[in-house]
Amino acid sequence: MPAERLKAVCVFCGSSAGKNEAYVRAATELGTALVENGLELVYGGGNRGLMGAVAASVAERGGVVTGFIPETMTQFEGLQTVGTVHFVPTMHARKAAMAEASGAFVALPGGFGTFEELLEMVTWSQLRLHDKPVAILNTLGFYDPFLALLDRAVEDGFIAPVNRGLLIVKDNVPDLLAAIIDYTRPENAGYD
Amino acid sequence: MPAERLKAVCVFCGSSAGKNEAYVRAATELGTALVENGLELVYGGGNRGLMGAVAASVAERGGVVTGFIPETMTQFEGLQTVGTVHFVPTMHARKAAMAEASGAFVALPGGFGTFEELLEMVTWSQLRLHDKPVAILNTLGFYDPFLALLDRAVEDGFIAPVNRGLLIVKDNVPDLLAAIIDYTRPENAGYD
Ligand SMILES: [Mg+2]
Numbered sequence: 610m611p612a613e614r615l616k617a618v619c620v621f622c623g624s625s626a627g628k629n630e631a632y633v634r635a636a637t638e639l640g641t642a643l644v645e646n647g648l649e650l651v652y653g654g655g656n657r658g659l660m661g662a663v664a665a666s667v668a669e670r671g672g673v674v675t676g677f678i679p680e681t682m683t684q685f686e687g688l689q690t691v692g693t694v695h696f697v698p699t700m701h702a703r704k705a706a707m708a709e710a711s712g713a714f715v716a717l718p719g720g721f722g723t724f725e726e727l728l729e730m731v732t733w734s735q736l737r738l739h740d741k742p743v744a745i746l747n748t749l750g751f752y753d754p755f756l757a758l759l760d761r762a763v764e765d766g767f768i769a770p771v772n773r774g775l776l777i778v779k780d781n782v783p784d785l786l787a788a789i790i791d792y793t794r795p796e797n798a799g800y801d
Numbered sequence: 802m803p804a805e806r807l808k809a810v811c812v813f814c815g816s817s818a819g820k821n822e823a824y825v826r827a828a829t830e831l832g833t834a835l836v837e838n839g840l841e842l843v844y845g846g847g848n849r850g851l852m853g854a855v856a857a858s859v860a861e862r863g864g865v866v867t868g869f870i871p872e873t874m875t876q877f878e879g880l881q882t883v884g885t886v887h888f889v890p891t892m893h894a895r896k897a898a899m900a901e902a903s904g905a906f907v908a909l910p911g912g913f914g915t916f917e918e919l920l921e922m923v924t925w926s927q928l929r930l931h932d933k934p935v936a937i938l939n940t941l942g943f944y945d946p947f948l949a950l951l952d953r954a955v956e957d958g959f960i961a962p963v964n965r966g967l968l969i970v971k972d973n974v975p976d977l978l979a980a981i982i983d984y985t986r987p988e989n990a991g992y993d
Contacts, residue, residue: 628958685928685992700925701893720960721924724950728917733892735913736877754953757946758916765943766820768912800877 615790617649617675619711621726622659623719624686632718633662635748638782639715640666646786651711653703654678654694655686659717664689677706704729713789714743718751734775735800742792744777746785752778771798807982809841809867811903813918814851815911816878824910825854827940830974831907832858838978843903845895846870846886847878851909856881869898896921905981906935910943926967927992934984936969938977944970963990 626633636659643650650667653660654676664674674692679699688694697703704726708714716727730743745752756778762768774795779785818825828851835842842859845852846868856866866884871891880886889895896918900906908919922935937944948970954960966987971977 623959625959628956632957682928700928700930701897705893718954718957718959720954721920721927721964723959725917725920725924728913728920732913732917736874736892738892751953751957752950754946754949758944758950761943761946762910762912764820765824765910767815767817767910767915772913 613712615648615712617651617673617711618643618713618715618789619651619707619730620663620715620717621653621719621723622663622717623723624653624655624660625658625720626662627659627718629749631749632659632751635746635782636662636717637666639663639717639746639785640672641670642782642786643667644670644672646790649673649675650692651675651677651707653682653686653707654689655682656689657687659719660686661689663717664691668692675710677703677710679703708733708739711741713741713792715785715789716743716745716752718748724755731776734794735772735798737799740794742777742789743775744779744785744789746782747778747780750780771795772800774798805904807840807904809843809865809903810835810905810907810981811843811899811922812855812907812909813845813911813915814855814909815915816845816847816852817850817912818854819851819910821941823941824851824943827938827974828854828909829858831855831909831938831977832864833862834974834978835859836862836864838982841865841867842884843867843869843899845874845878845899846881847874848881849879851911852878853881855909856883860884867902869895869902871895900925900931903933905933905984907977907981908935908937908944910940916947923968926986927964927990929991932986934969934981935967936971936977936981938974939970939972942972963987964992966990 668691
């Protein structure tokens with residue numbers, strides 16, 4: 610069991626909604642499940658696409674939403690009108706603030722920025738800069754090629770198998786929530 | 802033609818050598834080609850694996866090597882004994898310093914950290930935080946699953962096709978060097 614009860618979950622996802630409505634449905638379902646489990650949402654603070662969908666879902670059910678956004682990013686991602694938004698000076702400041710405010714990280718589908726946010730939290734876990742769970746909600750197998758990349762990197766000696774295990778991958782919300790709530794860091798995981 | 806002549810190239814790569822010696826050969830070949838083209842190396846400052854191979858290759862041919870490393874990372878990546886090394890306080894400071902010191906970014910094979918560094922520079926290009934080329938040296942098709950992920954994200958509406966074009970992909974060093982030296986940012990690329 611984790612030492613401290615999980616309080617807030619950081620969600621990384623696209624500022625686009627995606628072409629398959631299953632992605633918005635999954636974002637909405639995740640928001641609902643967070644509130645049902647007494648968990649707060651931390652995220653990038655935009656109101657578009659999947660970002661907007663997950664925030665709206667949490668807020669509609671009376672959950673707590675906290676966003677962190679550089680002012681210049683509001684032209685691209687919009688600005689949430691629910692919960693609390695904190696303006697931060699840079700993209701690095703945004704990521705540091707989201708990491709600090711959260712006890713777990715979940716990636717939904719997205720683009721370059723989403724992949725990068727996800728990978729940074731795995732990298733920091735590997736470096737023991739944090740010991741929080743990092744998870745992918747793999748709706749419609751969106752992340753399958755990403756998992757193939759990790760497999761290739763393990764096979765070729767660039768990622769230790771135990772560190773590959775730092776990343777939780779689930780294809781549905783209930784399994785994902787259970788995995789991050791019950792998370793125990795794999796023994797011997799770490800960069801060396 | 803680029804407005805300013807390219808001076809320094811930032812290389813992201815593994816602190817492991819990988820199980821196929823083609824990876825070290827490619828890192829060494831890239832180092833040689835940088836020096837032959839009058840280009841300096843900027844990188845993470847370690848002396849292990851592909852990081853060590855590219856730095857050694859540049860230094861052996863009389864090229865300029867500049868590394869940026871958080872002191873705590875030397876236990877994992879070693880510490881270069883060639884060129885200049887700058888100690889930086891955090892992983893974010895390292896990435897900001899490498900980005901600032903470089904006119905182009907090249908990823909060789911690596912693990913979570915390498916993927917994350919690569920993706921951050923593409924993300925920043927998309928946001929117009931820089932207009933520098935970002936390239937993958939796709940030795941032995943290591944990055945093929947990563948390219949499949951980007952294709953999926955384009956197909957599903959999370960990455961605009963024009964922004965997918967911000968990433969240069971070459972399977973050999975001469976083509977890669979030519980592409981980053983002659984780089985012109987794709988018209989209309991950007992996040993919106
Ligand atoms: Mg990053």
